[in-house]
Amino acid sequence: MQQDFSLEPLPLADAYRIRHKVFADERGMFKRIGCHQTLLSAGIDAQVRQVNCSLTPTKGTVRGMHFQLPPAAEVKIVNCFQGELFDVLTDLRPSSPTYLQWYGERLSADSHTSLIIPQGFAHGFQALTNDVLMMYLNSTDYAPELESGLHPQDPALSIAWPLPVIGLSEKDASRAFIADNFTGVKF
Numbered sequence: 001m002q003q004d005f006s007l008e009p010l011p012l013a014d015a016y017r018i019r020h021k022v023f024a025d026e027r028g029m030f031k032r033i034g035c036h037q038t039l040l041s042a043g044i045d046a047q048v049r050q051v052n053c054s055l056t057p058t059k060g061t062v063r064g065m066h067f068q069l070p071p072a073a074e075v076k077i078v079n080c081f082q083g084e085l086f087d088v089l090t091d092l093r094p095s096s097p098t099y100l101q102w103y104g105e106r107l108s109a110d111s112h113t114s115l116i117i118p119q120g121f122a123h124g125f126q127a128l129t130n131d132v133l134m135m136y137l138n139s140t141d142y143a144p145e146l147e148s149g150l151h152p153q154d155p156a157l158s159i160a161w162p163l164p165v166i167g168l169s170e171k172d173a174s175r176a177f178i179a180d181n182f183t184g185v186k187f
């Protein structure tokens with residue numbers, strides 16, 4: 001493992017936290033956000049094809065729970081560059097020991113951590129402050145025809161969002177709840 005980038009397993013199978021080493025000096029700081037070689041040596045193929053960013057002006061707003069279906073399933077490295085958010089991932093792989101479990105933790109501009117969202121996971125977050133800047137490193141191209149999602153307030157998931165949920169997009173608010181015919185994401 002390279003000294004400026006360490007991986008810590010999350011409670012969901014194959015998901016990790018990246019702890020960034022911060023090089024601080026009189027000018028400010030430097031940190032490595034992604035590292036293909038380090039991730040590959042840990043068995044994670046997350047070569048970046050897209051870099052995305054979102055700004056969420058209002059505290060309490062939820063975006064999610066989103067994923068892309070195979071063959072456009074993606075690994076996402078997510079981190080927060082301004083403000084604070086509660087980041088959530090849900091394992092949708094039926095063969096996984098953590099199928100349909102969710103996990104959440106806070107990310108902020110000061111946490112110097114990112115989360116690795118594996119393929120076959122849904123992802124979302126809630127802004128805990130105003131003006132949250134979120135950045136994504138994505139391993140796959142955007143494929144709107146393979147875009148899918150779960151309702152962030154699906155009772156089958158019971159995600160404990162820290163604040164009352166506000167500001168859902170029309171697309172997110174209209175997602176159906178998980179039903180008996182839900183088969184997860186198969187590869």
Ligand SMILES: Cc1cn([C@H]2C[C@H](O)[C@@H](COP(=O)(O)OP(=O)(O)O[C@H]3O[C@@H](C)C(=O)[C@@H](O)[C@H]3O)O2)c(=O)[nH]c1=O
Binds near residue numbers: 067142
């Ligand atoms: C995700 C995405 C959206 N778009 C467009 C579609 C739409 O017109 C506009 C806003 O898209 P959305 O409403 O999907 O934005 P948003 O709800 O912020 O979507 C994001 O949510 C979080 C939780 C994620 O995990 C991300 O991967 C992404 O799905 O941007 C792209 O052009 N490329 C992209 O990669």
